[in-house]
Amino acid sequence: MNTERPDGSVRAASARSYLMCRPAHFDVTYSINPWMEPSKPTSAQVALEQWKRLHDTFIGLGHDVQLIEPVPGLPDMVFAANGAIVVDGKVLVARFRHAQRIEESEAYLDWFGRGGWSEVRQAEYINEGEGDFLCVGGEILAGTGFRTDVRAHDEAREYFDRPVVSLTLIDPRWYHLDTALAVLGEGDVMYYPAAFSAESRSILAERFPDAILADEADAAVFGLNALSDGLNVILPRQAVGLAAQLRERGYRPIGVDLAETLKAGGSVKCCTLELRAEAI
Numbered sequence: 001m002n003t004e005r006p007d008g009s010v011r012a013a014s015a016r017s018y019l020m021c022r023p024a025h026f027d028v029t030y031s032i033n034p035w036m037e038p039s040k041p042t043s044a045q046v047a048l049e050q051w052k053r054l055h056d057t058f059i060g061l062g063h064d065v066q067l068i069e070p071v072p073g074l075p076d077m078v079f080a081a082n083g084a085i086v087v088d089g090k091v092l093v094a095r096f097r098h099a100q101r102i103e104e105s106e107a108y109l110d111w112f113g114r115g116g117w118s119e120v121r122q123a124e125y126i127n128e129g130e131g132d133f134l135c136v137g138g139e140i141l142a143g144t145g146f147r148t149d150v151r152a153h154d155e156a157r158e159y160f161d162r163p164v165v166s167l168t169l170i171d172p173r174w175y176h177l178d179t180a181l182a183v184l185g186e187g188d189v190m191y192y193p194a195a196f197s198a199e200s201r202s203i204l205a206e207r208f209p210d211a212i213l214a215d216e217a218d219a220a221v222f223g224l225n226a227l228s229d230g231l232n233v234i235l236p237r238q239a240v241g242l243a244a245q246l247r248e249r250g251y252r253p254i255g256v257d258l259a260e261t262l263k264a265g266g267s268v269k270c271c272t273l274e275l276r277a278e279a280i
Helices: 044-060 104-114 151-160 198-207 216-220 240-248
Strands: 002-004 010-012 017-020 064-067 084-087 090-093 119-122 133-136 139-144 164-168 181-185 188-191 232-236 252-256
Touching: 017 044, 044 064, 044 232, 044 252, 084 151, 090 104, 090 151, 104 119, 133 181, 139 151, 139 181, 151 164, 164 198, 181 232, 188 240, 216 240, 232 240, 240 252
Parallel strands: 017 064, 090 119, 139 164, 232 252
Antiparallel strands: 002 010, 084 090, 133 139, 181 188
């Protein structure tokens, strides 16, 4: 399906390949971000049902979805986007900051290693995968401030041989770049300005003068933790303001409910790692 943009050009969806992890062991038993409250009840069954609807949405849109097996004792493995960065068939597996997630890296190293990807290695510096690294056009936007070490930006630049633009997050509620900014299409993004330092806001305004800007209400329901195939934008259904702006720009917003995983600080994008280039 295609839609006409306000300037008369046409937006079109492109088939993507994603990696996801069933929230079979989902729970909130510790707190490593402001959204996690171990005292608040959670349900692995509800999380699985909501995740399955997201999974089926991707399938229904014609995208390929592969699965990594969830590991007992690693409840945050559902947030597959954090597991690696995959660009041009090369894989840089995450090195997590918090002890509760460190063992996830071994699962991703094993999955990509068995999948026959051309180059796979683990990051040397703290690097939380697509949580803090987002591809837009020919460059990579890279977040720092709470999780990913800024030295990991240079490491990614050298490994992928692509320009990397550093952005600093300043509000702990938006602790990963993918909670405060979403890539919509070639050179097109939406973001929440208050999540970024003044310098980073200037960088974003210069690079993306026509970006969609989110208000705090939509950012607080993780409306920016969204995923686009160039036309369809899957985002939390509570982000009604962003959905309206997306329609005005010629995108097709598709709302989903991931309220359960939000209790752990993640939504659509957190649950989805894009696999760029086929495995050999």
